[in-house]
Amino acid sequence: MTGVFFETGSLFSGPERDPAGDAGHPDPPERVGFFTDTSVCIGCKACEVACKEWNAIPEDGLSLTGMSYDNTQGLGASTWRHVAFIEQSGPHEVPEEVPDESQPAGDMRWLMSSDVCKHCTHAACLDVCPTGSLFRTEYGTVVVQEDICNGCGYCVPACPYGVIEQRADDGRAFKCTMCYDRLGAGQEPACAKACPTDSIQFGPLDELRERAALRVDQLQEAGVPGARLYGHDPEDGVGGDGAFFLLLDEPEVYGLPPDPVVTTRDLPAMWKHAGAAALSLAAGAAASFVLPAILGRKGRR
Amino acid sequence: MTGTPTRKGERRRKGEELMVPRAEFDSYYGRPVIKAPAWKDRDIAGYFFTGGLAGAGSVLAAGAQLTGRRTMAKTLKVSSLAAVSLSTAALINDLGRPDRFLNMLRVCKPTSPMSVGSWLLAGYGPLAGAAAASAVTGWLPRAGAAATGAAALLGPAVATYTAVLAADTAVPAWHGAHRELPYLFAASATAAASGMALVTSPTSENAPARYAALLAAAADKAAVTAAERRLGMVAETYRSGRAGKLLRCAQALTVAGAATAGLLGRRSRPAAVAGGLALLTGSALTRFGVFHAGLASAEDPKYTVEPQRRGQE
Numbered sequence: 001m002t003g004v005f006f007e008t009g010s011l012f013s014g015p016e017r018d019p020a021g022d023a024g025h026p027d028p029p030e031r032v033g034f035f036t037d038t039s040v041c042i043g044c045k046a047c048e049v050a051c052k053e054w055n056a057i058p059e060d061g062l063s064l065t066g067m068s069y070d071n072t073q074g075l076g077a078s079t080w081r082h083v084a085f086i087e088q089s090g091p092h093e094v095p096e097e098v099p100d101e102s103q104p105a106g107d108m109r110w111l112m113s114s115d116v117c118k119h120c121t122h123a124a125c126l127d128v129c130p131t132g133s134l135f136r137t138e139y140g141t142v143v144v145q146e147d148i149c150n151g152c153g154y155c156v157p158a159c160p161y162g163v164i165e166q167r168a169d170d171g172r173a174f175k176c177t178m179c180y181d182r183l184g185a186g187q188e189p190a191c192a193k194a195c196p197t198d199s200i201q202f203g204p205l206d207e208l209r210e211r212a213a214l215r216v217d218q219l220q221e222a223g224v225p226g227a228r229l230y231g232h233d234p235e236d237g238v239g240g241d242g243a244f245f246l247l248l249d250e251p252e253v254y255g256l257p258p259d260p261v262v263t264t265r266d267l268p269a270m271w272k273h274a275g276a277a278a279l280s281l282a283a284g285a286a287a288s289f290v291l292p293a294i295l296g297r298k299g300r301r
Numbered sequence: 302m303t304g305t306p307t308r309k310g311e312r313r314r315k316g317e318e319l320m321v322p323r324a325e326f327d328s329y330y331g332r333p334v335i336k337a338p339a340w341k342d343r344d345i346a347g348y349f350f351t352g353g354l355a356g357a358g359s360v361l362a363a364g365a366q367l368t369g370r371r372t373m374a375k376t377l378k379v380s381s382l383a384a385v386s387l388s389t390a391a392l393i394n395d396l397g398r399p400d401r402f403l404n405m406l407r408v409c410k411p412t413s414p415m416s417v418g419s420w421l422l423a424g425y426g427p428l429a430g431a432a433a434a435s436a437v438t439g440w441l442p443r444a445g446a447a448a449t450g451a452a453a454l455l456g457p458a459v460a461t462y463t464a465v466l467a468a469d470t471a472v473p474a475w476h477g478a479h480r481e482l483p484y485l486f487a488a489s490a491t492a493a494a495s496g497m498a499l500v501t502s503p504t505s506e507n508a509p510a511r512y513a514a515l516l517a518a519a520a521d522k523a524a525v526t527a528a529e530r531r532l533g534m535v536a537e538t539y540r541s542g543r544a545g546k547l548l549r550c551a552q553a554l555t556v557a558g559a560a561t562a563g564l565l566g567r568r569s570r571p572a573a574v575a576g577g578l579a580l581l582t583g584s585a586l587t588r589f590g591v592f593h594a595g596l597a598s599a600e601d602p603k604y605t606v607e608p609q610r611r612g613q614e
């Protein structure tokens with residue numbers, strides 16, 4: 001935790017039952033998270049607006065992208081919820097009870113999904129932050145401390161989901177806090193509160209995982225093709241996400257990486273190779289001084 | 302790949318099974334999956350170069366001192382101090398909040414290569430400074446020798462940790478080559494330092510620099526080849542576009558510089574200087590090339606998605 005000079009971190013990867021406790025919080029409350037069920041998202045963007053309002057995030061462009069109804073484009077320093085909008089031409093299953101055979105079956109669908117920081121169990125942004133500005137809260141979430149961040153920008157390329165970003169005019173990094181201030185007051189985050197369809201569900205992570213497993217079974221039984229959970233698995237490359245999703249297509253269709261891995265999983269190997277490379281440098285330099293001495297002596301009559 | 306989230310050539314009448322396999326890869330309107338760093342190449346690639354020049358320079362300086370090559374020892378100590386000062390300035394300049402640079406030393410975090418590097422620089426910088434000051438003024442030769450030795454011990458770490466800094470990210474061209482990059486950076490740093498030695502020392506002293514240049518050029522080539530083999534389709538980013546151009550020039554200059562120095566540098570001072578300059582430029586271009594390969598691999602979602610998909614199979 002912050003205030004501790006030596007931050008040793010914890011496990012680099014793999015299942016981790018208690019990220020908050022592991023980060024040094026004695027007796028932490030239950031880990032909380034988001035379950036975003038995109039099958040009921042209507043793309044209203046109430047979450048985007050509520051997030052901007054509650055967190056007083058500055059405006060970051062009012063342009064029209066021309067690519068779809070999505071003019072927000074992606075998560076960033078000043079967009080902590082982003083509703084992806086995908087228009088697909090078929091082929092897609094249509095419900096059996098299509099009434100009128102003369103009507104062509106739909107060969108087009110809209111997918112909508114509200115994306116957010118995943119609050120990874122093994123968060124690369126937090127691991128690489130040199131100032132300790134990014135930290136693990138008692139709720140198991142990942143938060144930037146704005147009074148400490150010096151805008152080194154290391155967290156930006158470290159995040160495997162492309163979430164955190166520096167604000168150009170400010171220099172510091174910003175991202176979703178899972179409404180840390182509201183959690184402290186016993187309130188749910190603004191986006192979950194505002195979502196009219198309960199596509200965004202907030203709660204204890206274990207409970208959400210159970211609920212999500214039931215929901216995906218239900219959808220698969222009903223014949224919804226492509227229904228799958230994403231980020232729910234504690235065995236995955238980031239140890240499971242604190243914010244996970246029910247998707248209706250491959251993750252990359254939504255702009256999500258199919259199999260993200262926390263970069264620090266390989267950090268021990270990197271340090272090992274850097275050590276070996278440093279030794280080779282020293283050995284090469286030594287050889288460069290010894291060789292001319294030997295060869296020079298031979299060369300001389 | 303335009304990245305529109307539609308699938309090519311798939312049409313279906315009701316009741317038919319989906320027969321056409323899905324397209325190789327979909328993306329969200331071609332938008333990147335990860336975010337490229339906002340780092341400026343002049344600052345960060347420049348920092349990789351100057352850090353390497355400083356670190357490897359300290360090692361060669363210690364060797365020169367031990368073998369009585371006085372000019373070489375002195376000029377390398379001065380160049381290491383200049384390079385580490387420049388690199389620190391570049392690092393601070395690249396911060397979003399330069400006035401908060403001291404926060405870098407707020408904690409010590411082995412999981413953050415940037416934290417480790419800050420501490421490394423905090424230790425190495427004063428040593429390089431003391432070594433150079435003593436060499437130039439002739440004061441406190443004992444302390445100067447001790448500082449030279451200590452800087453030579455930390456130098457290789459200063460030169461190679463930057464590879465871990467780049468590799469410890471989600472950037473495919475950097476992370477994918479995390480085993481090879483440290484060796485490439487070590488080789489490139491040695492090339493730069495030997496180049497500096499060739500430029501600044503007399504031919505009577507430059508034999509070790511010539512050997513080091515030849516070793517570095519060979520190791521550089523081997524490391525790039527190994528990295529590209531490991532990277533698979535992501536290796537495209539090292540071969541095409543801006544990075545490709547930079548890296549091709551880098552290779553040519555490194556090889557030409559080492560060959561010139563190796564063959565002619567013993568007798569001809571101008572040849573040694575020319576070879577040295579080529580080696581220095583080659584090393585700098587290598588770092589800019591690797592930097593831009595990283596940016597290119599972050600900006601196109603296929604370099605993130607396809608290797609992850611392949612890993613799942």
Ligand code: SF4
Nearest residue numbers: 117118119120125159
């Ligand atoms: S999604 Fe990115 S920004 Fe969010 S916790 Fe994970 S690594 Fe950090």
Ligand code: SF4
Nearest residue numbers: 129149150152153155
């Ligand atoms: S930009 Fe700020 S939050 Fe991100 S790694 Fe640097 S100090 Fe930490």
